[in-house]
Amino acid sequence: MKQLTERQGQRLPEWLDAVHKDDPPSLHTLVPGIDRDCDVVIAGFTLPWSCxxxxxxxxxxxxxxxxxxxxxxxxxxxxxxxxxx
The missing domain is CATH 1.10.287 (Helix Hairpins)
Known part of the structure; x- marks a missing residue:
């Protein structure tokens, strides 16, 4: 998942679409949470700041x-x- 290692958060919607199409059972609980806070997750993957x-x-x-x-x-x-x- 290059979104994490290369700070490419803008590619997250593509990954979410692929997960929705494949519908893997292991990601059923993860994906809705990411969908709810998509902007925050993208910022976390993209911005260089850390807490x-x-x-x-x-x-x-x-x-x-x-x-x-x-x-x-x-x-x-x-x-x-x-x-x-």
Whole structure:
């Protein structure tokens, strides 16, 4: 699927049409979701921006929060998050 590897999101409608014609059972739940948000999916395949850095920070903070669960309160968690940055 070159749409992903070569950032050719504009070709997604062609791929969706081919899937609709072939009607493979494994894609029955995937394709309607893509159809609903087609513009967003095309932008995600085409544009060079990524939210990976933000997601990485969110995952790190969630890990710290899990480690501190039940220990004290907000202030020790806040201190740990700020020191871990």
């Amino acid at each position: 990976g850095v933000v997601e990485g920070h969110a995952s790190r903070i969630k890990m710290l929060k899990r480690q501190m669960f039940g220990r004290a309160g907000f202030q020790p968690l806040r201190k740990r998050v700020l020191l871990a940055s």
